[in-house]
Amino acid sequence: MIRLLHLSDIHFGAVDERLVEPMLDLAHRLRPDATVISGDLTQRARPEQFAAARAFIDRLPGPVLCVPGNHDMPLYNLVLRLAAPFARYRRAMGPELEPTLTLPGAVLQGVNTANPLVWKSGVLRPSSTERLERTFASAPPGTMRIAVLHHAPVPAADGTPADMADPSAVRTALMQAGADIVLSGHTHMPHTGIAETSAGVLFLQVGTAISSRLKTGTNDLALITLGDSELTVESWLSPPKAAGFEAGPTTRYGRTLAAWQKLTDS
Numbered sequence: 441m442i443r444l445l446h447l448s449d450i451h452f453g454a455v456d457e458r459l460v461e462p463m464l465d466l467a468h469r470l471r472p473d474a475t476v477i478s479g480d481l482t483q484r485a486r487p488e489q490f491a492a493a494r495a496f497i498d499r500l501p502g503p504v505l506c507v508p509g510n511h512d513m514p515l516y517n518l519v520l521r522l523a524a525p526f527a528r529y530r531r532a533m534g535p536e537l538e539p540t541l542t543l544p545g546a547v548l549q550g551v552n553t554a555n556p557l558v559w560k561s562g563v564l565r566p567s568s569t570e571r572l573e574r575t576f577a578s579a580p581p582g583t584m585r586i587a588v589l590h591h592a593p594v595p596a597a598d599g600t601p602a603d604m605a606d607p608s609a610v611r612t613a614l615m616q617a618g619a620d621i622v623l624s625g626h627t628h629m630p631h632t633g634i635a636e637t638s639a640g641v642l643f644l645q646v647g648t649a650i651s652s653r654l655k656t657g658t659n660d661l662a663l664i665t666l667g668d669s670e671l672t673v674e675s676w677l678s679p680p681k682a683a684g685f686e687a688g689p690t691t692r693y694g695r696t697l698a699a700w701q702k703l704t705d706s
């Protein structure tokens with residue numbers, strides 16, 4: 441069994457400070473094998489926001505795998521946005537924008553979908569696809585292959601279309617690269633689902649763990665437990681005005697013949 445804590449869109453610079461300590465406390469109580477943050481570590485990519493994000497990440501149960509989101513590139517400083525969009529991210533988080541994390545039975549590959557040439561939508565670059573293919577092809581048989589990208593190539597929970605260039609081609613590329621699971625954020629709405637157009641790939645999204653930039657009024661994160669042929673997504677929610685997180689719905693997925701099926705909701 442592998443336990444992954446999935447957080448996203450923590451947006452330092454627009455954090456609900458009341459939730460920081462309860463979230464860190466919950467993270468340690470859940471005892472994950474690793475923590476994943478699927479982008480938007482900051483609100484405006486300012487150095488002090490990255491410093492606060494770094495300090496928070498250093499307190500999470502590790503190892504921690506992060507990728508950049510669209511908010512992690514400067515928005516108003518156009519020279520920096522175009523010349524070195526990820527310089528501040530790298531200074532805080534290290535040089536690698538697309539880290540790999542290997543656990544017993546699973547491999548996670550980060551993908552940088554943030555695109556400085558547009559306002560906020562994402563892109564899957566050919567170099568990222570090649571890296572996914574290399575990482576997933578070199579994993580031993582039976583390994584769960586997990587891609588982590590900020591922008592999800594599937595519609596949001598409310599039906600808003602995927603905020604990515606050519607999402608259908610992205611889904612196909614992820615499937616062909618061998619991804620079993622794709623973890624994303626960006627919409628600030630939790631959502632799990634099986635895209636019918638990408639047989640075999642399970643797309644899991646969380647909203648924002650601790651930011652005040654809410655779409656649903658509720659902060660959330662997820663604990664994903666991976667078994668041999670079964671996966672459980674436990675949602676943890678902080679409803680409006682709550683000062684902490686409580687257990688939300690749990691969804692179970694089973695896998696047969698390389699395809700996921702929803703088993704139960706509770």
Ligand SMILES: [Fe+2]
Pocket residue numbers: 449451480509511626627628
């Ligand atoms: Fe965000």
